[in-house]
Amino acid sequence: MKKILIWFKKTFVVLFWLCVWQILYLLIDNKILLAGPLETLKVFFRQAVTLKFWQTVLFSFSRIGLGFFLAFFAGLFTASVSCKWNWFDEFLSPVIQFMKSIPVASFVILALIWTGAKNLSVFISFLVVYPILYISTLTGLKNTDQKLLEMAQVFGIPFHKKIFFLYRPALYPHLYSACKSALGMGLKSGIAAEVIGVPSGSVGEGLYSSKIYLDTAGLFSWTLTIILLSTIFEKLVLFILKKCSGKGAISHDKTKQ
Amino acid sequence: MTKRNSESLCPDILLKNISKSYPGKTVLQNLNQTFLSGHAYCIMAPSGTGKTTLLRILCGLEKPDCGQITGTEHLRFSVVFQEDRLLEGLSAIENIRFSAGKNIAAEEVQKLIKDFLSETDFKKSVSEYSGGMRRKVCLLRALLTPSDMLLLDEPFSGLDEDSRKKAVALIQKYRNGRTLLVSTHDSRDAARLDAEIISLIS
Incomplete structure (x- = not known):
């Protein structure tokens, strides 16, 4: 009820x-200033039945998704190294700060000079997602219950079991919230980069065309597409993450010292 | 139980002039002690006099400020910590098998803990257990994990008299000749375990 x-x-x-x-x-x-919801839906469904629409969606989302997953695994790996050896964190710290503070637009221009427009969104979503994942993973790893780690050390628990039962559950809440914000940010930055770089056959190009032809309904339709697909993408990634989280040492010791 | 437990022959452990201080407090000062292999010892001392520190030094979690320890180099320890240190999301059986590994089957653990836990509690995660139940799981985890020496830091805290007796019986049953070191406030525990009393007060 x-x-x-x-x-x-x-x-x-x-x-x-x-x-x-x-x-x-x-x-x-x-219609140029504001397209209505019904008109937007009409344009959306008209687009959605064409093969070109799905090719465009696949072009952009596969690249942004690739950038996200590369950043995800790079973040996990480098944060694990930093957790083990603090000097590596200090060594990486300026790069992370640099990536966090430089405007996305500057990176886009740089990436256009370096790699061209086609794989621009891979690079940009990686740059936006990586620092978020790195910092959250490192925080999660450092917050792993030290008392449980001591217990595992004394009992001689193998490393793979420590990862599975101690680090993984401790990491999960940090990774979950990081992924939640990084997915949205990565997607928005990736699309924004495409609008600047206008790679052929991308969602960004669709948005750019809407601007050129003052097609507000088309702009809203592409925006709706991005919202829908990003929701599906987010739910899927978070679902997989939840399934991988395990049920180990989620909460800390209940008893008093 | 496992083969290794019954066969384990750990060397005598010698502590020579062991001292340990924390900022503003000295907890151990020039401690000399020998732990003979296979013997049982009970540390009786008031709180804050270094019982836990001694156990932590023995199992290698802390280093003494000065002094020498011999005989612990290749030992495997099973410990009951003062705090439970259980994996909260797992059941009692899963917690025990986390450290005991493949040495003991889930069915065997289930059979052993029937005296302590009801069958309805088997599947619950330990976060739902009472303080006493958690303590029993900690004790079983230490006893069923293959090791050379048992270090039990106040293992009976939170247990009623009946459970205390059962816990002592369990220690005696599954000790398998391992060297035993128990810290407790109650001299009756030492008597029940037939353990030599060590007093940390100089």
Whole structure:
């Protein structure tokens, strides 16, 4: 019963804002300034039945996804090395700071000079995601319960078991929240990079064309595509992460010292 | 139990002039002690007098400020820590098998812990257990893990008299000739374990 009520509440809120959008559209009555929700859906479904649309989506999401996963594994690996040897963290620290503070647009221009537009979004999503994953992984590893690690040391627990039962559950909450924000940021930056670099057959090119031809409905339709696919991508990655999290030492010792 | 336990012959352990201080407090000063292989010892001392520190030094978790230890180099230890140090998301059986490994089958562990835990508790994660139940799991984990020496830091805390007696019986049953060192406040525990009392107060 409670679930149904929540569902109704959410649906009502969405419908309310869709109505506001439609009313604004009718009031403004200018398709260049604001496209309505129905028109946006019409354009979206018209696009969605074409092969070119799916090729475009695949082009962008495969590259952004590749950048994300490369950053994910690079972050995990380098953070593990930093956790083991602190000097490596100090060695990497300026690079991480650099990656965090440099504007994405500067990287995009640089990447265009270096690699060209085709694989631009791989590079950009990697650069945006990597520092987030590195910092979160390192925090998670450093927060692993020291008392449990001592226990494992005394009992001579093998390294693979420590990873599986001690580090993995300790890492999970940090990785989960990092992935949640990094997925959105990686995707947005990747698409933004495509809009600047305009690689042929990308979502960014679609958005750029909408700007050139003042096609607001097309712009909204591409935006809707990005939102839908990023939601699916996020849910999928977080689901896999949850399945891999295990049930080991999630909480710390219950008893008092 | 495992083959290795019953066959283990650990060397005598010699502590010579062991001292350990923490900022503002000296907990061990020039301690000399011999732990004979296969014997049982009970450390009786008030809180804060270095019982836990001594156990931590023996199992290699801490280094003494000065002094010499011989005989611990290649020993395997099974420890009951003062805090439980259990994997909260796992059940009692899973916790025991985490350290005991493949040396003991899940069914065997289940059979052994029937005296302590009801069958409905087997599948629960230890985070749902009471303090006493958790203590029993810690004790079983130490006893069932193959090792050369048992270090039990206040293993009976939180146990009622009946459980205490059962725990002592369990230690005697599964000690398998291992050197035993127990820290406790209760002299009756030493008597029940037939252990030599070590007093840390100089």
